[in-house]
Amino acid sequence: MTETPHDITLTLNGTPRRLSVPARRLLSDAIRHDARLTGTHVGCEHGVCGACTVLVDGQPMRSCLMFAVSADGAEITTTEGCTTATGGLGPVQQAFRDCHALQCGFCTPGFITTITAFLETNPDPTEDEAREAIGGNLCRCTGYQNIVAAVLRAAQIQREQSQLQGEQGQPA
Amino acid sequence: MKPAPFDYHRPGSVAEAVETLAATGGKVLAGGQSLVPIMSMRLAAPVALVDINRLPGLSEIEVDGGRVRIGALVRHRQLEQHEAAYAANPLLRRALSQVAHPTIRNRGTTVGSLVHADPAAEMPAVLALLDGSVGVVGKTAGERTIAAADFFVGPLESALQSDDLAVTATFPTPPAGTGSSWIELARRHGDYAMVGVGALVRLVDGAVESARVSLISVGLTPVVVEVTETCAGAPYDRVDWQAAQDAIVAAIEPEGDIHASAQYREHLARVLSARALQQALDDGAAKEAA
Numbered sequence: 051m052t053e054t055p056h057d058i059t060l061t062l063n064g065t066p067r068r069l070s071v072p073a074r075r076l077l078s079d080a081i082r083h084d085a086r087l088t089g090t091h092v093g094c095e096h097g098v099c100g101a102c103t104v105l106v107d108g109q110p111m112r113s114c115l116m117f118a119v120s121a122d123g124a125e126i127t128t129t130e131g132c133t134t135a136t137g138g139l140g141p142v143q144q145a146f147r148d149c150h151a152l153q154c155g156f157c158t159p160g161f162i163t164t165i166t167a168f169l170e171t172n173p174d175p176t177e178d179e180a181r182e183a184i185g186g187n188l189c190r191c192t193g194y195q196n197i198v199a200a201v202l203r204a205a206q207i208q209r210e211q212s213q214l215q216g217e218q219g220q221p222a
Numbered sequence: 223m224k225p226a227p228f229d230y231h232r233p234g235s236v237a238e239a240v241e242t243l244a245a246t247g248g249k250v251l252a253g254g255q256s257l258v259p260i261m262s263m264r265l266a267a268p269v270a271l272v273d274i275n276r277l278p279g280l281s282e283i284e285v286d287g288g289r290v291r292i293g294a295l296v297r298h299r300q301l302e303q304h305e306a307a308y309a310a311n312p313l314l315r316r317a318l319s320q321v322a323h324p325t326i327r328n329r330g331t332t333v334g335s336l337v338h339a340d341p342a343a344e345m346p347a348v349l350a351l352l353d354g355s356v357g358v359v360g361k362t363a364g365e366r367t368i369a370a371a372d373f374f375v376g377p378l379e380s381a382l383q384s385d386d387l388a389v390t391a392t393f394p395t396p397p398a399g400t401g402s403s404w405i406e407l408a409r410r411h412g413d414y415a416m417v418g419v420g421a422l423v424r425l426v427d428g429a430v431e432s433a434r435v436s437l438i439s440v441g442l443t444p445v446v447v448e449v450t451e452t453c454a455g456a457p458y459d460r461v462d463w464q465a466a467q468d469a470i471v472a473a474i475e476p477e478g479d480i481h482a483s484a485q486y487r488e489h490l491a492r493v494l495s496a497r498a499l500q501q502a503l504d505d506g507a508a509k510e511a512a
């Protein structure tokens with residue numbers, strides 16, 4: 051069977067990318083293989099592990115459970131997009147570093163995107179809420195303690211930054 | 223593994239979607255949270271997919287006195303967080319919060335879960351407990367409403383035909399004085415439950431007027447058991463659920479698998495049913511007092 055290619059546009063971390071993909075191309079593979087953004091990881095490829103989680107129009111979704119063609123026109127944020135405006139470590143990334151919240155790092159991209167979206171709706175979470183927020187992401191190394199700490203630390207970094215912004219009257 | 227090749231269609235209207243289903247023999251792609259994993263594991267290889275995600279008019283939640291009605295593109299999360307739907311029928315949010323993880327709920331649709339008809343899924347059991355229905359448009363059978371009692375035919379089998387599109391689901395609001403609850407036990411939070419129970423208990427003047435439960439993972443479809451006869455008339459602070467538990471255990475046919483033996487599932491059904499009924503009763507009593 052020859053497969054008809056579909057021309058699609060994904061806005062990947064703010065940059066529109068035109069891709070030509072067969073219908074069965076998973077969004078995770080389109081991001082990794084076609085757009086060459088390999089930060090997004092693929093673990094189980096059936097929705098269970100969370101490593102492939104990206105933000106689709108701002109909401110965390112499993113990129114291994116979507117077809118790229120179905121996401122045509124969407125705004126996608128991957129872990130590469132969770133940085134500061136100038137490309138430095140974003141608050142969640144910084145918090146992971148501060149708290150040693152990764153070991154092998156395989157699961158990390160899915161955590162970074164999930165937590166980034168979570169803190170938008172809940173900028174001051176309790177520890178219980180932090181645990182609940184990462185409940186759909188598996189990590190085989192860390193034992194989760196430091197990841198929970200990183201959620202709280204990221205919230206703290208964000209608060210400090212917005213306080214600074216307020217004092218200086220300009221974006222950080 | 224990767225899914226097998228298929229032809230992709232993205233119709234612009236319900237009528238076109240139904241025509242395309244009939245013409246191609248393809249399957250509906252809604253949230254894909256059940257269909258894509260099945261395709262990736264090569265347990266299914268549909269020749270064509272009909273992507274309904276851009277169909278207009280299917281993302282609405284309507285709440286009025288008697289019911290909550292959702293369109294086929296309402297995501298689990300959207301219904302879970304809908305305040306008017308929660309106020310009308312808190313059972314919806316209680317059960318939805320147990321469906322997978324928030325990330326899956328952001329994409330998966332509640333109607334898709336009904337059509338998928340997994341006997342371990344929460345929302346089919348909720349629809350059955352509430353005597354709800356599914357609105358369908360089909361090429362062969364036309365437009366119709368299918369009652370929950372006729373909708374769930376077997377494991378992963380609904381009453382839909384291959385050229386049918388489910389367009390709405392309707393969850394009737396229980397009468398005043400009715401309390402509800404959802405309880406389940408899973409190996410890990412977010413997994414499919416080993417057993418789950420939804421309960422409705424209606425109180426009138428401080429006494430039980432009616433009670434029913436709906437169970438998951440203990441049969442080929444959701445199992446609804448009417449237990450009113452075992453407890454009707456009992457004053458709300460002195461209800462004994464023993465007879466209800468016996469009736470429930472007699473009605474289920476649990477099977478054993480890697481997650482739990484049949485015997486353990488029976489035990490869970492007994493214990494969780496009493497808890498769910500008591501919680502629904504307390505919920506109803508709190509409403510009566512308010």
Ligand SMILES: Cc1cc2nc3c(=O)[nH]c(=O)nc-3n(C[C@H](O)[C@H](O)[C@H](O)COP(=O)(O)OP(=O)(O)OC[C@H]3O[C@@H](n4cnc5c(N)ncnc54)[C@H](O)[C@@H]3O)c2cc1C
Nearest residue numbers: 097250252253254255256257322330331334335343344388
């Ligand atoms: C890791 C993981 C954990 C999960 N845990 C749970 C859980 O605990 N409980 C639970 O209930 N579910 C769980 N799910 C499944 C989830 O709820 C799915 O969203 C739901 O079962 C299907 O909805 P969907 O919109 O994704 O449908 P799809 O996957 O797109 O479709 C499922 C099936 O229904 C058909 N279909 C869908 N919509 C329509 C329609 N409108 N008309 C006609 N046919 C249609 C499709 O053709 C397909 O056969 C889990 C999924 C994952 C990946």
Ligand code: FES
Nearest residue numbers: 093094095100114
């Ligand atoms: S790779 Fe997508 S959830 Fe595991």
Ligand code: FES
Nearest residue numbers: 153155189190191
């Ligand atoms: S750091 Fe290795 S899996 Fe999480």
